[in-house]
Amino acid sequence: MMLLYAVAAGDADSTAATEGTPLRAHRYDEVTLFVEPITEAPERSTREVFAYGRALHQLWSRFPVLPVRFGTVVSDEAELEQLVAEHGSAWTERLTAVAGRSECIVHLPLPRGAVDGTDKAEQRGTGYLRRRAAEVRSHERETAELKALLAPYASELTDLPQLRPGEARLSVLMADDVVEEVLAAVERWATSRAGATVTGPWPPFSFCQEVGA
Structure with a gap:
């Protein structure tokens, strides 16, 4: 065996x-x-x-x-x-x-107030629901912006499953020689987006289509 x-x-x-x-x-x-x-x-x-x-x-x-x-x-x-x-x-x-590529994962969390809050009564109100919907739409726009930023560098780009409610996790397959450039570009983009982070580079196992017998 x-x-x-x-x-x-x-x-x-x-x-x-x-x-x-x-x-x-x-x-x-x-x-x-x-x-x-x-x-x-x-x-x-x-x-x-x-x-x-x-x-x-x-x-x-x-x-x-x-x-x-x-x-x-x-x-x-x-x-x-x-x-x-x-x-x-x-x-x-x-x-x-x-071959010759690495994977980085970009994390863009949903604003904390869009997921939880301290005032449960307020969370049931019309104002809260409208504010939450606006935050979700803003998060979706930022995620689209991020994908557009990464697209020129990416051999492949995929959405990963959420680890936390509402969090966008984008896995980017890129040539090894552009990794530092990508990290710098995301860092510049993230200066006005609280919580946006990058992990990696890693072996690109998210793109390897895991083998099974």
Whole structure:
């Protein structure tokens, strides 16, 4: 049995990437798959998930990879070869799309007063509802502005699920050589928008179309 970690290009230099780890590289014409030989299915614990994530980041530090959904296993090499036969071309195309690129996430929270308030009676009033609607519309305009600002730099731009009510989270895939320029542009834009922040750059896992068997 093998636990799948990631897919890389067929010519990825896997020797240094797997040295000192339990990972093994299976190289095919189009892609290289990184796996760990196991005797039983992995535990879905926080410790195991974090260890899995660290291994993925270690691989990405050496070359682009597509992460495999945690817990994905194959029984033997024949099943691994079948996966490659079915998905190898699509994986290669996606690897090309993320090579030489990073991901930044821009957070634009909804103004706090639009989400909560201290006066519950006021929250039920017509004035409050009108003010809240105006704040939401303003937030939508700012989100559109932000997307327009990022568009010239972005290879791809996607909306991420909200972590807090009303928050816009935009994930931007960009060439590595424009990351600093993008961070500076967003910082300038955010000077008059309280709460707008950027995290990253990260490996562009939001754009990797996570692999699953």
